[in-house]
Amino acid sequence: MLANIQKGIVHLRHNKLFEFFVIAIIIISALEIGAKTYNLKPTTLYLLAYMDVFITVFFLFEIIIRFIAEDNKKNFFKSGWNVFDTLVVAISLIPVDESEMALLARLIRIFRVLRMISIIPELRLLINSLLKALPRLGYVALLMFIIFYIYAAIGSYLFQHINDDLWGNIAISMLTLFRVMTFEDWTDIQYETMDHYPMSWIFYVTFIFFTAFAFLNMVIGIVVGVMDEEHAKEANKGQPSMSDLQAQITQLSTQVAVLSKKKRKRLKKET
Incomplete structure (x- = not known):
């Protein structure tokens, strides 16, 4: 059961549609941050607040999926991009109110736009x-x-x-x-x-x-x-090195020599 769930999570993690959806959410997050710099109506600010909660929860869900889909969990935090994404998501969970941490939380939400770099390999x-x-x-x-x-x-x-x-x-x-x-x-x-x-x-x-x-x-x-x-x-990266090719050639030569030796023994027995 757990193996099937993890297999489904791995499939979701590498699904192109899911990656495009994550990129779309990052773009929406950037637009939402920019919209808050304008003088908006209270109703619009209310809707943006709910949108911010949804974006924060989605990013938390996405980082959990990436962690579960990792084959070796210890290697997950060896990547600087994974550490950056985790910190941004974790600090984004701080409630944005009139507390002393409100300014820090707002600034960290701006850096959520940089998650586009960790998602797109070319960037x-x-x-x-x-x-x-x-x-x-x-x-x-x-x-x-x-x-x-x-x-x-x-x-x-x-x-x-x-x-x-x-x-x-x-x-x-x-x-x-x-x-x-x-x-x-x-x-x-x-x-x-x-x-x-x-x-x-x-x-x-x-x-x-x-x-x-x-x-x-x-x-x-x-x-x-x-x-x-x-x-x-x-x-x-996906191509074998020269030493790997030489090792494969040596292994094939050994197997051919063993098969030839067995074949000669079989011929001697038959004669």
């Missing part, structure tokens, strides 16, 4: 690729910070007397350079300094070349490279 692949690319991106970020720091120091020394609001100290200068890198009205800053230093355009052009063109393209290249590696791993 999980993107996030895992970004996380694995972070160590490589760290060196690029360090080098970019060095360039920012050098140019900010130069800009503060040269242009502080021109506009103290933009070049007053090295911290403000770095914020100004971030504005230049994102091309947010950076020509206004350039022309202002060019009135005093006509050759100051070299300062901006070289900075943009190093940051907006060189380093940002390096970041994109690293992320794309890691994503290609992850896609290759997913494609090869």
Whole structure:
């Protein structure tokens, strides 16, 4: 009896219609959270409150199904996504009233939208690729910070007397350079300094070349490279490795040799 129930739960867990229904509930949850940011009628707020209860209970039901459908229950919480989903569902059970935990409960309900990532494998692949690319991106970020720091120091020394609001100290200068890198009205800053230093355009052009063109393209290249590696791993996950193929070939060769030996013995007995 219990085995049949668990088998039915496993079948439900991997059912495509059930997965689409879970995704639909997550989307409805996101719309419900957004709707509460508007000034609504009391009747609408009353209906949204009941909808929130239904969504919370459904997510609890869905996480229980995923846990029961897991072959090895100990491995369920080894997945970071399962831990995240469980925490979000557990904290969502906190009643949203005027208590001290009300703000925390409302904020956690916003993060229920992120459950879309744990449900859709393609989104999980993107996030895992970004996380694995972070160590490589760290060196690029360090080098970019060095360039920012050098140019900010130069800009503060040269242009502080021109506009103290933009070049007053090295911290403000770095914020100004971030504005230049994102091309947010950076020509206004350039022309202002060019009135005093006509050759100051070299300062901006070289900075943009190093940051907006060189380093940002390096970041994109690293992320794309890691994503290609992850896609290759997913494609090869179901395929046997070379060592497995060699082991299978060795096993087949042994079986063929044993069968040939038995066949020769049988022929000798018959003759």
